[in-house]
Amino acid sequence: MCAALAKPVLYTYFRSSCTWRVRIALALKGIAYDSAPVNLVKDGGQQMTPEYQAVNPMQQVPALKIDGITLSQSIAIIEYLEETRPKPSLLPQDPKKRALVRMISEHIASGIQPLQNLTVLEQFGEKKQDWAKNCISRGFKALEQILHETAGRYCVGDEVTMADLCLVPQVFNAGRFKVDLTPFPTINRINKALLELEAFQTSHPSRQPDTPSELRV
């Protein structure tokens, strides 16, 4: 089969928040794909094998084989899907609103998530939980303030955008680190509204092919 016509392959880990962003995009756009699970903790991490290093030199998930190329980095992947499979759109038409969507996405993808990533947490030993909690709370405090200006039903207006694909997985991580969401009512409200949508449910960490049976719902 020609590479361009082959079904995309997503290198995924059920609990990876960056991969979840991409799973939501694929679900919303109705793109069928095969999952190639990469267990980030088993045997010292399957991402460390030479085979996976050839897929993504950064040895992280997600990576997506699609249209004959292999892409890593979740926002870059979502932007590519948006440009090549534009319906339904994950970016507004208006350049200023597009900028706000990208700003919120990057706020989460560069400003919060990397600080509570596995590699960083390992450095903190017993203080791991406190560090992660603190980074997420600080980022959410700023995000709550930004959302007061941008939000409608969702992060920017009333349509689901890339920003929402970043929000829900980050709130899930906040839950893992027991961040109190009471000071962030807008984040909490939008997260709940998004979790009612099918694409956010089917892509959920509790429902992936590699989800351990005890974590399935």
Added chain:
Amino acid sequence: MCAALAKPVLYTYFRSSCTWRVRIALALKGIAYDSAPVNLVKDGGQQMTPEYQAVNPMQQVPALKIDGITLSQSIAIIEYLEETRPKPSLLPQDPKKRALVRMISEHIASGIQPLQNLTVLEQFGEKKQDWAKNCISRGFKALEQILHETAGRYCVGDEVTMADLCLVPQVFNAGRFKVDLTPFPTINRINKALLELEAFQTSHPSRQPDTPSELRV
């Protein structure tokens, strides 16, 4: 004056690598702007003031006031400039090449820079330098491998793209943390070629309005 016609204002710090990315974009596109320096270290950091917190709730630079809105997050800002001031273009026309540019940009902006940011470094005390060196080296090792597939004269092909705007400031940071560039000949070559261009020179940390006199060249 109407906000849309006012000169853009860049909240900047001479040594901020994220701000340098935006300064290069503004220079390449020939966009005149006023600088509003925010000293990130003086008096505990001028980004902590209520005045600046109103500009950017995340209390980081860069932020750009433009066309009546205030944006933060460097890649989001560059994407906005690209959409509203498309010449010269910082993204290729081909969607696959655009994806590679965004992948490399995000690799640096989410995968390397946040891990060696001031807030994280403060946690490491005496091990600060080692941690930063290690994060940058690890990211550069992956990047070198990616560039073997994508690079021409610059990161993706022979035209300057957003990826190059991320590369040069990150190599500058690598220098501050004494990362040996010998294992990364492609990164080193591209960085040198880019530093020959005027837009990378005028935007350089050593030539900003807030550069301390002893660091000027």
